[in-house]
Amino acid sequence: MKILSKILGPFTPLVGVAILLLVWQIAFWVEVVDHVLLPSPASMFISVWQGMTGGQLLFDFFRTIERTALSILYAGIIGIPLGIIFGSSIGLYRSVEFVVDFFRSTPASAVFPLFLAISGPGDATKIQVATFGAALVILFNVAYGVMNARKTRLQAAKVMGAPRFRVLTDVMLFESLPQTFVGLRNGVSLALIIVIVAEMFIGSVDGLGHNVLDNQMLFEMPRMYAAIFVAGALGYSFNLLFLLIERRYVHWSGR
Amino acid sequence: MNASETEQMVEDETAPSSRAGAPSPLSAAGASGDAHITIRGLSKTFGDAVIYDNFDLDIPRGRFVSVFGPNGCGKSTLINLISGLIEPDAGTIRFDGKRLRDTNFGYVFQNYREALFPWMRSIDNIRYPLKFRNIPRAEQKERVERLVERLGVTIDLNKYPYQMSGGQQQLVSIMRSLVIEPEVLFLDEPFSALDYEMTLFMRDQLQALFMDTKTTMVFVSHDLEEAVYLADDVMLLSRGPAEVADYVNVGIPRPRSAATISEDEFVRVKAHCLEIFQKLVRGT
Ligand SMILES: Nc1ncnc2c1ncn2[C@@H]1O[C@H](COP(=O)(O)OP(=O)(O)O)[C@@H](O)[C@H]1O
């Protein structure tokens, strides 16, 4: 295996991709399942191409991005300050820990009908549920990061004369950043899941979730696979994006 | 209370604690009259453990005081109490009669890695305490430059702490505590995380700094040789609750160097301290 990675260099991770596509292609050739249910990889990629060059898929893709991005933005605005506040007071944290942990553990899809009843089937509802789920994840991680801030660093700020509020903004905030990014990455994954599920509910007219479900009902399998593929690529890209931001702005993490 | 009364009180109350040790030619009965930090009736317990019980101490001005004693006897606790990191259960601590908040002091932690801010460049770490002292930006910059010059620092301060060696990081940490031009500097085992070569170098840096500034220094060390090498006075603390077991004057002229360590006087002081220390840990 060492030899393999030496020859392939940075392309080593593509080996798995090639194997997957090969297995898929073989499964298609020997017709493990009906061609209607499992089209060839090529037909999926053609659908991706067609859909993403001005087709419905591209539009749905952007709708899903928009909803997920808004959700994570709101979730950050809510979750980060609350996380810092809860995390910096053990008493406060202990008193809300159970509630936060309970709701965080509740599948967001289970509360979706509730939000539907309150806010109606519009766009806002989808964003609200995703924000709700992601904010809890972010809050939890930020609070954890703040609580585990290096004690010495807080003491150092104190002996240098930093007032309490400055200790919060100059030290706590930065100390919690690595864990905040863990929260943001988990949060965005969750927000994407919730948004896509929400887009499958009655009353939805666009988004990747709607696209997948629509094509499934129309039996347009290559298109359905294409939408699934794009959703996967989107989830992966969000994660990668946050990793890159983290590496750029939280350069000290783990050093 | 006027100044002379304060002085009187200091003289009276110091006497018992600083003369507590066995009479010895080396123990120069405590501080000279000029106390910089006066501690009276200090008490501190952690749970059931009584660390300090009605503890009195004078720390003399402009002297280098090494604090040495058994592990867990309360050396760190003492400087944490003096520097306000932990609250005493009882007692008063004054700096020239002033309270802590009116005093300019520096604190150097043992664990520089956890004391510096890794999200700031070293230069910004050093400048950080100036932010809370209403000093104009131009002067902040000037102060850091002066400090760099005075210490003859050649390392690139635009690096982040994690890009530096341990010794360089601790030097940055020391510079950060000096930039405010403190009246008192507390150091809690500042060199114990460094390798031996770096420790030797840093000792001499610190000695040079002390000779240059005459800042009152309270230096906790678990290395007796280092404690004696740097000190004007070695304060030996006993355990549970802590008492000053002996207060030993080190009269060896400065600058001291590697050769000092084999001089008779040094060997004698060190042997004396070691004897007291061994009595303390044996509990006799
Ligand atoms: N925050 C704390 N809570 C409980 N016990 C503590 C705390 N800080 C120190 N201690 C205890 O007090 C004693 C003295 O500690 P310390 O001053 O750190 O000793 P040292 O002389 O080795 O620096 C030790 O037994 C230590 O376990």
Ligand SMILES: [Mg+2]
């Ligand atoms: Mg200690």
